[in-house]
Amino acid sequence: MVLALAEKPTAWRYGYQLCQQLGLKPGSLYPILVRLADRGLLETTWDTDVPAGRPPRHLYRLTGSGGALATELAAAPARRPHLKVRSQGA
Amino acid sequence: MVTAGAVVAAWAVLYVVVVTTAPLSYDPATESAAKVNREFALLLAVPTALWVAAALMLVDHWWFRTGIRMFAMDPPGRLLAAAVATLPDHRREWGMAMNAELAEVRGRSPRWQFALSSARAALRLPPLGGWPVLALTTGVVAAAVAAAGPAVDAAVPGLGAFAVSFLGLVGAMVVLAVARLRRVRLPAPAPTLLVTGGVAAAITMTVIFLLRDPAAARYLPPANALFLAAVLAGCLWIAVAAPRSLGTNRLAPHLGVAAAVVFVVGQLVLIRASSDPRIEPAGQQLVQGLAALWFWFGPVAVFFVPALVAGSVGRSFRTGLQAGIWAGIASLPLTYALWLHEALRLYAINGGLLWFGDGAPEGENLGAALFWSLRFIPLLGLPFAVIGAAIRPHTARPPVAPTQHAAATIKP
Numbered sequence: 001m002v003l004a005l006a007e008k009p010t011a012w013r014y015g016y017q018l019c020q021q022l023g024l025k026p027g028s029l030y031p032i033l034v035r036l037a038d039r040g041l042l043e044t045t046w047d048t049d050v051p052a053g054r055p056p057r058h059l060y061r062l063t064g065s066g067g068a069l070a071t072e073l074a075a076a077p078a079r080r081p082h083l084k085v086r087s088q089g090a
Numbered sequence: 091m092v093t094a095g096a097v098v099a100a101w102a103v104l105y106v107v108v109v110t111t112a113p114l115s116y117d118p119a120t121e122s123a124a125k126v127n128r129e130f131a132l133l134l135a136v137p138t139a140l141w142v143a144a145a146l147m148l149v150d151h152w153w154f155r156t157g158i159r160m161f162a163m164d165p166p167g168r169l170l171a172a173a174v175a176t177l178p179d180h181r182r183e184w185g186m187a188m189n190a191e192l193a194e195v196r197g198r199s200p201r202w203q204f205a206l207s208s209a210r211a212a213l214r215l216p217p218l219g220g221w222p223v224l225a226l227t228t229g230v231v232a233a234a235v236a237a238a239g240p241a242v243d244a245a246v247p248g249l250g251a252f253a254v255s256f257l258g259l260v261g262a263m264v265v266l267a268v269a270r271l272r273r274v275r276l277p278a279p280a281p282t283l284l285v286t287g288g289v290a291a292a293i294t295m296t297v298i299f300l301l302r303d304p305a306a307a308r309y310l311p312p313a314n315a316l317f318l319a320a321v322l323a324g325c326l327w328i329a330v331a332a333p334r335s336l337g338t339n340r341l342a343p344h345l346g347v348a349a350a351v352v353f354v355v356g357q358l359v360l361i362r363a364s365s366d367p368r369i370e371p372a373g374q375q376l377v378q379g380l381a382a383l384w385f386w387f388g389p390v391a392v393f394f395v396p397a398l399v400a401g402s403v404g405r406s407f408r409t410g411l412q413a414g415i416w417a418g419i420a421s422l423p424l425t426y427a428l429w430l431h432e433a434l435r436l437y438a439i440n441g442g443l444l445w446f447g448d449g450a451p452e453g454e455n456l457g458a459a460l461f462w463s464l465r466f467i468p469l470l471g472l473p474f475a476v477i478g479a480a481i482r483p484h485t486a487r488p489p490v491a492p493t494q495h496a497a498a499t500i501k502p
Contacts, residue, residue, distance in 0.1 A: 016191040016204075026188060027207035027214075034184060034215060044183075057194070058187030 001032050002041070005062045006070030012045065012059035033060060041066035097145070101138045105131060137469065144473035147480040151407050166205035167192060173209035181215055188212065227268050231261030246300050248307020255319030256293075263327050278343035281416060285329035285347070288423035289322045295430040299456055302434060306453030314460055321464050325419040339409040345396040346416025353392040353417075354424045360384055361432045365439065386470075392417050393471035397478030407479050414475020422464055429459035 004022055005013065013021075019029050036042035043063045046056040062070060108114075109127050116126040160168055170192055174185025188208040195204045235258045243250030296318070300306055310318070328336065360381040363369060369377060393414045401410020433444040433455035443450050443458060 014191065014194070015187055016194050019204075025207040026191070026204055027210040030184060030188060030208065030211040031215060034181070044187075054193050055186065055190040057190045058183070 002062065002066060002070045002073055006067060009062055009067050012061050014057055014059060036066065041069060097138065097142045101134065105134055140473040144476035147476050164201065166201040170205040170209050173212040177212055185212055224268050228265050231265055235261055246297050247304050248300050248310055249297065251312045251315035252310065252319050255316045256323055259319055259323035260326065267331060278340055281343035281347040281420065282329045285325055285420050288420060288427065289326050291427035292322055292423040295427040299430050299434060303452045305451065306456045309453050309457035318460060318464065322423060325423055328415065328419050336412055336415060339404050339412055341403065342400040342409050342413035343416040345400045346413040347420045349392050349396040349417045350420035350424060353388050353421050354428055356384055356388065357425065358428060365436055389467040389471035390474050392421050394474035394478040397475045398481055401479040401481065410479025411475060414478060418468055418472065418475065422467060425467060426459050426463035429463050430455065433459065
């Protein structure tokens with residue numbers, strides 16, 4: 001998840017888009033996003049520029065700390081990351 | 091209309107069952123079976139009609155506030171909306187995020203998959219402090235409940251079932267609060283303190299009553315003990331951690347609690363006056379008339395007046411209902427505690443029950459307090475909280491649309 005978000009660190013992503021990209025079900029994706037946000041690794045915002053009648057969508061991208069973690073993970077892929085994130089589908 | 095029809099049909103069945111299987115007793119010299127049955131039908135019809143009216147008003151309010159929006163959704167949307175509605179305040183944005191993404195998913199099967207999986211996530215977000223804290227809390231609650239029964243029964247015979255029920259319910263609320271990261275909201279500290287004090291007074295008076303008259307334990311069988319525990323724990327829950335759906339207005343709890351205090355003080359004054367030997371017989375008659383009026387119309391007023399005032403001032407049905415509910419949760423435990431206190435005092439003076447009958451065992455006061463304070467008052471009064479709140483529904487402010495709220499909570 002962190003590495004996927006770090007591919008384009010400045011780009012905002014939608015939850016459904018991440019589900020499709022990573023092959024995760026939302027039941028697995030959202031708890032991970034919640035934990036990342038709780039730890040200050042993920043920033044969120046709302047996309048209010050949506051078609052009429054649609055609700056605003058939540059957007060995600062890594063914070064500076066999240067980017068640093070991604071760099072660390074990319075540099076040492078064999079080592080287990082200290083952040084526990086589950087990636088099995090739900 | 092379906093609800094109303096079902097209630098009327100249930101009422102008719104109940105009426106037929108009662109008059110055929112347990113005919114009402116009457117004096118054939120002065121009454122007839124038809125007359126007694128007619129009066130019974132009327133007695134049964136009035137509260138039924140009130141409850142049906144209140145239920146219809148609630149359904150009407152729910153429909154225009156939530157029902158129309160829910161009706162416009164497909165089943166996966168409704169499922170997810172229901173699941174995310176259980177999220178605590180500080181996780182609500184995640185619920186809105188899931189709902190918003192579901193709007194982008196096309197196709198029946200993918201929508202069901204997305205909604206089911208998201209609902210699972212909404213219901214299983216990490217608890218406060220993590221799973222170990224939740225497991226520890228659950229363990230402590232279970233141990234306390236298991237130990238409470240024998241320990242309390244040994245100290246106060248007959249109170250064990252109540253202790254287990256009350257601790258179990260309060261413990262379940264604590265576990266739920268930890269599991270759902272629900273913070274104690276204390277919407278209004280002073281009213282919360284008063285309700286908590288009322289619950290403590292109700293428990294204290296039950297203990298004192300059973301210690302003074304251990305034979306009274308037969309009026310607190312497990313079913314009654316569970317009922318008492320459920321009412322007191324429910325009052326405590328609303329006062330300490332009321333869900334958002336019960337309203338967030340700060341004036342409403344104060345109005346409700348103020349009405350409850352007036353109601354309970356009025357009872358105290360009338361009880362004391364009715365047993366005051368210094369008051370002349372003519373004055374006693376007046377006091378007893380006032381007491382009867384207070385007894386029958388007090389519960390109506392204590393729910394109706396704060397609901398009406400809060401609903402009008404706050405221009406909101408929900409605020410009015412919130413005030414009525416606060417009046418209920420404050421008046422029920424206080425009335426029960428007062429009943430037991432005054433019953434003990436008066437029984438020591440004249441050997442009679444508080445309101446009804448002389449020569450009965452003192453313990454009957456406990457059964458009477460349970461029935462009249464905790465069953466009769468809400469049964470009669472609660473519909474009036476709804477009616478009072480609904481009197482000016484047309485002036486209610488339109489609810490804030492979720493999209494507006496979402497846009498207002500943008501995070502950097």
